[in-house]
Amino acid sequence: MSLRYALLGLLNDRQASGYELTQRFNAGIGKYAWSAKHSQIYPELRKLEEAELVEVVETGTRGKRIYALTETGRHELRSWLHSEWGQGTVRNEFLLRLFLLSALEPDERVRVLHGVRDYAAARLAEVNAILEWFADPEFDESVGAYAAKYGQFSLEAMRSWADWAITEQGDGSSD
Amino acid sequence: MSLRYALLGLLNDRQASGYELTQRFNAGIGKYAWSAKHSQIYPELRKLEEAELVEVVETGTRGKRIYALTETGRHELRSWLHSEWGQGTVRNEFLLRLFLLSALEPDERVRVLHGVRDYAAARLAEVNAILEWFADPEFDESVGAYAAKYGQFSLEAMRSWADWAITEQGDGSSD
DNA sequence: GAGGCCATGTAATGAGTTACATGATTAT
DNA sequence: ATAATCATGTAACTCATTACATGGCCTC
Numbered sequence: 387m388s389l390r391y392a393l394l395g396l397l398n399d400r401q402a403s404g405y406e407l408t409q410r411f412n413a414g415i416g417k418y419a420w421s422a423k424h425s426q427i428y429p430e431l432r433k434l435e436e437a438e439l440v441e442v443v444e445t446g447t448r449g450k451r452i453y454a455l456t457e458t459g460r461h462e463l464r465s466w467l468h469s470e471w472g473q474g475t476v477r478n479e480f481l482l483r484l485f486l487l488s489a490l491e492p493d494e495r496v497r498v499l500h501g502v503r504d505y506a507a508a509r510l511a512e513v514n515a516i517l518e519w520f521a522d523p524e525f526d527e528s529v530g531a532y533a534a535k536y537g538q539f540s541l542e543a544m545r546s547w548a549d550w551a552i553t554e555q556g557d558g559s560s561d
Numbered sequence: 562m563s564l565r566y567a568l569l570g571l572l573n574d575r576q577a578s579g580y581e582l583t584q585r586f587n588a589g590i591g592k593y594a595w596s597a598k599h600s601q602i603y604p605e606l607r608k609l610e611e612a613e614l615v616e617v618v619e620t621g622t623r624g625k626r627i628y629a630l631t632e633t634g635r636h637e638l639r640s641w642l643h644s645e646w647g648q649g650t651v652r653n654e655f656l657l658r659l660f661l662l663s664a665l666e667p668d669e670r671v672r673v674l675h676g677v678r679d680y681a682a683a684r685l686a687e688v689n690a691i692l693e694w695f696a697d698p699e700f701d702e703s704v705g706a707y708a709a710k711y712g713q714f715s716l717e718a719m720r721s722w723a724d725w726a727i728t729e730q731g732d733g734s735s736d
Numbered sequence: 737g738a739g740g741c742c743a744t745g746t747a748a749t750g751a752g753t754t755a756c757a758t759g760a761t762t763a764t
Numbered sequence: 765a766t767a768a769t770c771a772t773g774t775a776a777c778t779c780a781t782t783a784c785a786t787g788g789c790c791t792c
Contacts, residue, residue: 388652388654388657389779389780391657391661392657392660392661395657395660395661395664398661398663398664399663403742403743403744404743404744404745405742405743405744408743414660415657415660417648417651418651418653418656418660419651419652419653419654419656419657419659419660420651420652420653420654420656420657421650421651421652421780422780423780423781423782424743424744424745425745425746425747425780425781425782425783426779426780426781428743428744428745428746429745429746446743447742447743447788447789448742448743448744448787448788448789449743449744449745449787449788450742450743450744451743451744460664463661463664464664464665464669467658467661467662467664467665467669467673468669468673471655471658471673471676471677471680472680473592474653474654474655474657474658475596475652475653475654476592476593476594476595476596476652476653476654476655477563477594477595477596477650477651477652477653478593478594478595478649478650478651478652478653479563479595479649479650479651480646480649480651481593481594481595481708481711482563482566482567482570482590482594482595482649483642483646483649484594484707484708484711485567485570485589485590485593485594485707485708486566486567486570486573486638486642487642487707488573488574488706488707489570489573489635489638489639489642490639490642490643494639494642494643498642498643498646501646502646505646505647531663532659532660532662532663532726533656533659533660535722535725535726536656536659536719536722539718539719539721539722539725540715540718540719540722542718543711543714543715543717543718544711544714544715546714547710547711547714547715550710550714551707551710562751564751564752578770578771578772579771579772579773580770580771580772583771596752597752598752598753598754599771599772599773600752600753600754600755600773600774600775601751601752601753603771603772603773603774604773604774621771622760622761622770622771623759623760623761623770623771623772624759624760624771624772624773625770625771625772626771626772
């Protein structure tokens with residue numbers, strides 16, 4: 387059901403076509419929280435329309451259909467956000483790899499850990515750039531602001547963890 | 562393919578039956594990184610056996626089959642851990658909710674955020690307990706040690722984020 | 737007019753969940 | 765004997781990815 391709410395949430399921010407929603411899934415949300423391809427998005431929008439949670443507010447050239455939330459849809463989204471937050475689906479290949487790291491020899495592990503730290507640092511730079519963008523007072527709050535800040539905190543945590551893991555391994559060479 | 566590697570990784574730690582692997586999925590890995598039900602695990606183990614990545618090393622009463630990694634399997638697991646760590650599958654309902662938080666009115670949002678902070682704090686307590694357990698010198702390193710430490714870092718990040726988000730909302734009442 | 741992007745769709749396949757189904761062993 | 769736990773499996777369904785398919789619009 388999460389895809390459904392992801393779509394409702396994005397449409398709550400502003401109305402959009404399936405194509406545009408697909409783009410947005412490739413950006414923030416898709417990278418960090420929930421991803422979907424157009425082949426899943428288009429049929430889901432049709433279903434949401436049928437359920438009257440969204441409606442087509444404009445049609446354009448070459449079959450373009452712009453969807454917007456209905457009041458029912460907005461209500462549905464909010465009641466989901468109020469429902470239990472614990473333990474939804476979690477699927478994180480990255481963390482899975484961490485769980486299995488002990489399968490490597492210490493020296494191999496250190497090499498991999500350096501890669502992780504670099505990865506975290508690179509992502510953190512991305513997120514910091516986004517946060518500066520949000521700091522511009524021209525925006526007030528868009529969907530991404532909370533998530534971006536969360537990304538900053540958790541990428542810093544990842545980087546710190548990698549540093550810890552590397553020194554734990556007896557290799558103190560940093561950078 | 563991740564399930565496959567999750568199983569290989571758990572078996573690398575020590576040999577196990579499908580039933581036991583199912584239990585382990587309900588604990589650490591399943592809670593934080595990757596989950597699976599027995600109905601998916603049993604058939605996958607059969608496939609892994611056919612591919613000679615695992616083998617049955619012991620059969621017990623009532624159809625019990627204990628699997629162990631083969632050399633091929635161990636090699637497969639390691640080469641996966643050496644392959645590209647960037648951007649695997651990410652599916653995190655919790656983070657999705659964060660992305661969509663702006664759909665709530667400020668006061669509702671604060672209420673939800675308090676829930677998030679409490680959730681993070683509770684999970685952090687869990688993880689800290691596990692880490693004390695690992696600190697016991699009787700264990701050296703098992704699968705979970707790196708992951709648990711990562712959990713500690715990232716749950717602290719989540720708690721800090723929630724605190725930040727709550728004060729950002731104009732409600733400074735902490736604890 | 738060629739190539740890239742906009743825009744939507746369907747079909748086939750694979751991954752994952754829920755429900756159905758069975759039966760042995762252990763503890764009370 | 766009854767319930768809980770051990771132990772494995774299959775079937776039906778839903779969710780998600782990859783591949784196939786079409787065509788308009790815009791820029792060079």
